[in-house]
Amino acid sequence: MSKRKRNFVVIGLGTFGRTIATELADFGNHVLVIDHNEDNINAVLDSVSEAVIADSRDEEALRQAGVGDYDVAVVAIGDEIEASVLCTMNVKLLGVDMIWAKALSRTHHRILTKLGADRVIHPEQDVGQHIAQMLHNPLVRDYLSLGNGYYIIDLHVPETLHGKTLDTLKLDEHPYLSCLGVIRGSKHIDFNESDLVLKQNDKLLLLGKRDELRDFSEGL
Known part of the structure; x- marks a missing residue:
């Protein structure tokens, strides 16, 4: 059975909202967009x-647009x-099951959370942190936060590790760090192959706490 696609309403069509709306639509989802500016809509x-x-501040206008029938706003x-x-409050009142909202500040964040987002x-903050991490350590190609202080990082294998095995990384000396595998080209190689010989430009997928990951990657 194929996975049921959800329907989405995106309210506010600046660069952020427009990107989300068009990407969701490209995935084949039903997407309704709402904005008070005709040029943004066009x-x-x-x-x-x-x-x-x-006008997203008008609950009745959102009701007439059918916002309450959408899975995610x-x-x-x-x-x-x-x-x-006001928009977040209206969407909540209309009964949308899942609400994601953009915040401009910590105070704004707290208000949106209290309203049920x-x-x-x-x-901007998330992207800035992401870029700063990769600028700080060029070996880190990308990373994903899993919550509770845990991250997965995509670590570029440097020339200094070319020809060495996973065992030489001494991952067992890092209690909050584990290897999820190695990506070589389009192939995933299981981390249990401890005698695997690393090659320059392999991608090492590591799971761990932020400080442990930072200390390990900076020591390579």
Whole structure:
């Protein structure tokens, strides 16, 4: 049985909201977009399922747009905290099961959480931290936060490790660090192959606490 696709409403069509809406639509999801600006609506009209010009601060306008029938709402309003707060409150009142909302500050974050947002996002801050991590240590190609202080990192195997085995990394000396495997080209190689000989440009997938991952990667 194929997985049921969810339907999404994205409210606010700045760069952030527009990107989310069009990407979700590209995945084959039904996407409704709402913005008060006609030019913003016209910019994505051919890329999404439905588009409505409406004031997101108006609960009745959102009701008429059918927002309450959607599985997930993304409140992507960027620069107006009042509009973001009122929109989140309205979406919650209309009974949407899952709400993701963009925040501009910690105070804004707390308000959105109190109003019932299931996930609050700080796009600029999150991207900034992501880029800073990769700039700080060029061996870290990418990373993913799993919550509770745990991360997965995609570590570029440097020339100094070319021809060495996984055993030489002495991962067992790091209690909060484990190897999930090695990616070589398009092939995944299981980490249990301790005699695996590493090659430059392999991708080493590591799971662990942030400090442990940082200390390990900086020691390579």
